[in-house]
Structure formats: C-alpha cells, structure tokens
Amino acid sequence: MRNETIKRRLEMAQVGFVGLGNMGNPMAANLVRAGHAVKGFDLSETSIELARENGVTVVQSQLDVLENADVVITMLPAGQHAKAVYLGANGLLAKAHRGTLFIDCSTIDVASSREIHAKAESHDLSMLDAPVSGGVIGAETGKLTFMVGGSTEAFEKARPFLDIMGGRIIHAGGAGNGQAAKICNNMILGISMVAVSEAFNLAEALGLDARTFFDISSSSSGSCWAMTTHNPVPGIVEGTASSNNYEAGFAANMMLKDLGLAQMASDYTDCPTPMGAEARAIYQMLIKAGQGDKDYASVIKMLKGELS
Numbered sequence: 001m002r003n004e005t006i007k008r009r010l011e012m013a014q015v016g017f018v019g020l021g022n023m024g025n026p027m028a029a030n031l032v033r034a035g036h037a038v039k040g041f042d043l044s045e046t047s048i049e050l051a052r053e054n055g056v057t058v059v060q061s062q063l064d065v066l067e068n069a070d071v072v073i074t075m076l077p078a079g080q081h082a083k084a085v086y087l088g089a090n091g092l093l094a095k096a097h098r099g100t101l102f103i104d105c106s107t108i109d110v111a112s113s114r115e116i117h118a119k120a121e122s123h124d125l126s127m128l129d130a131p132v133s134g135g136v137i138g139a140e141t142g143k144l145t146f147m148v149g150g151s152t153e154a155f156e157k158a159r160p161f162l163d164i165m166g167g168r169i170i171h172a173g174g175a176g177n178g179q180a181a182k183i184c185n186n187m188i189l190g191i192s193m194v195a196v197s198e199a200f201n202l203a204e205a206l207g208l209d210a211r212t213f214f215d216i217s218s219s220s221s222g223s224c225w226a227m228t229t230h231n232p233v234p235g236i237v238e239g240t241a242s243s244n245n246y247e248a249g250f251a252a253n254m255m256l257k258d259l260g261l262a263q264m265a266s267d268y269t270d271c272p273t274p275m276g277a278e279a280r281a282i283y284q285m286l287i288k289a290g291q292g293d294k295d296y297a298s299v300i301k302m303l304k305g306e307l308s
C-alpha cells in the first residue's frame, strides 16, 4: 500500500544519475522500472550502453542531468571523483537550480563528503550522503541498505527514491554521518574477518574439526557476521564466497579501500584505531599476493601460508 502511494506520488519524477557502473546501473534501472524519467551520464562507453538498454536517457555531459531534475544521484568510485563531479565552476552544485536534491551514494572519505555538503549548503541546495551496503545483488534486487547523512528535511524528501532502490533506509544524522557509519561498520568487518580466519586456522592446527568449531563458536561469544555469513572456510556456510573458490562477493580491493577510508578518518579525528590499521596492512599484503579481485575472505589462505 505504502509503496503504491510512493509510486503514484513520484510518477514521472525527473532523476539525474551520474556514475552508472556496477552499482549505479542497476540502481538507475530500478528507478526507471518505478516509472521515473532518468537521465544518466558516465565516462565509460560500456556503462552508457548498458544504461541505455535499461531505459536510461543517456546525456552528453554531467551538467545535462541537471535539466529539470527533481533529484540527482551519484554513484562514483571515490572521493576525488565525487569532488570532480560536484565541485568547481563546472561542477553540479555550481550549475544546479534551487530545489534539486542531491544524493551521493558513493562510498567516499568523510572529509570530502563534508566538503561537498558545505558547498551544497553555500549554494542553498539540499544534499545527502547515502552510501550503501548490499553489493551488486542488493542493487539489482532493490534491497540495498542506505546509511544517510544530512538534514531530516532532505532525508524525508529522498526517502521515496531510496525506498525504490533499498530495503533498509537509516538516517544516521548530519552531513557525512552516512559515510561515517559505512566505514566504521566495514572496519569491524575487515578486522573480524582476520580474527575469524586466524581462529579457524588455529583450531585446525590444534586438531579441531572446522564444522565442530563453527557449531560451537557461532553460538558463543565469537559469533559475528564474518563467522556466520561470510565464513572463510569452504563448505561451512552455504552460499559463501569461500565455497565458490573465493570469487568476490566483496572483493579484497574494496575492503582495502574501506579500511583506507577508516584510517583517513582515524588520522583526521586523531582517534586511534590500531586494529583497523593492522587489518589494512593485512589486506594490503593479500592484494600484493594477487588476491585483489578475489573475496576478502581469502585472507584465511594467506594467513595459512597458502599464497606466496
């Protein structure tokens, strides 16, 4: 009932979309399916072709997405890309008309995100940071989790659009707080995957069967997402990357990026995160061992000395 109301209310909304890659493309496709007119721009021909097939009206420059736009969504690789798109004389914010809402769904560093928010505010424009979790599958199925930073007013305005692309939409507070939530969460995940991997390796070295250890630890104080959902030992939990030759899932490269963002934030706030720093160094080694495109759970193999 609620979705129907939202859909009716938003029929024919004009949406601009910049960054139509692995995540942006299926997100834009869901907005098209929900009845919106989506104008999209990307630098990559491959992304543009796919977007066109998904019903997005492809435009020639990032500024073209602004025309009559109610909302503009960006899904870019990192902070420098988001700053290039939003800031400067030819950036989106300098050329936008008042009333356009901007939602940056990219995962970027908190400082860049807050800089973009401040610039939006100086132009009297509404802006949200809304990084996601749920990966490509979540984007395709419209089940992403959005962690949103910005004003309550902007959040309420964005919500019907986010509802189309996501299953859980959480307002994390003011500017940059969505990014803060995302990187703090992923720092826990990166650290805990190393901990779970070390524990399974040690259990094996001590002669303890992996399944038995899982049965005990997954219902004891060692239980965590890396144990129960992304378990790094093949065959222990159904559907994991480890059971599929460590095909990503969540690539080690992506985990390194997020742990790097956490370390930037740690320096910037002068807040010590020594385990986060250690985890980052461990994933750097994993990537040096050629596993960047493999799932981050393959760290168990490196810790076991199986990669050289």
Ligand code: NAD
Pocket (backbone or CB within 6 Å): 018, 019, 020, 021, 022, 023, 024, 041, 042, 043, 044, 047, 062, 075, 076, 077, 078, 081, 084, 085, 105, 106, 107, 108, 132, 133, 134, 135, 136, 254
């Ligand atoms: P991607 O590299 O597939 O897509 C990014 C797109 O942005 C590319 O098509 C690129 O051409 C485009 N782009 C870069 N600069 C541009 C510019 N100036 N103008 C227009 N287009 C530009 O990356 P992705 O996997 O879609 O990830 C996007 C963001 O989502 C990242 O910040 C990532 O950390 C985050 N994220 C990804 C996943 C995942 O599983 N892939 C999960 C959660 C969050």
